[in-house]
Amino acid sequence: MAIEQVPLREQAHSLGPAQYGTPVHQxxxxxxxxxxxxxxxxxxxxxxxxxxxTSKAARIRYTDDHGREGYAWVWANAVTRR
Incomplete structure (x- = not known):
């Protein structure tokens, strides 16, 4: 069963390449x-x-309140390891 994606109008704001920088570590x-x-x-x-x-940001795959999956680049200080 496929996981529903977060609709475009409800997706998280994502940083652009100029903001998150390089190198990107997968x-x-x-x-x-x-x-x-x-x-x-x-x-x-x-x-x-x-x-x-990167040294400034992380690309996260998240689940919203409705169980839908989304992706976003966010500032590193907005992310905490669990």
Whole structure:
């Protein structure tokens, strides 16, 4: 059974390449994290995994309040390892 994706209008704001920088390190195995994301409706605390990172930011795969999956680049200080 496929996991539903977060609709575009409800996705987290994601940093762009100029913001998150290089080099990008891909996780060999996703790291469990919790993170703060920003959407059109405000800030939300989510649970997920880090799938990539730089010295400034992490790309997370998260699950929203409705059980849908989303991805976003967020600042490193918004992410905590679980």
């Amino acid at each position: 996780a060999a195995e996703p790291l469990p994290v919790s993170a703060w994301i920003h959407t059109r409706t405000g800030h939300h605390h989510v649970v997920g995994v880090a799938v990539a990172w």
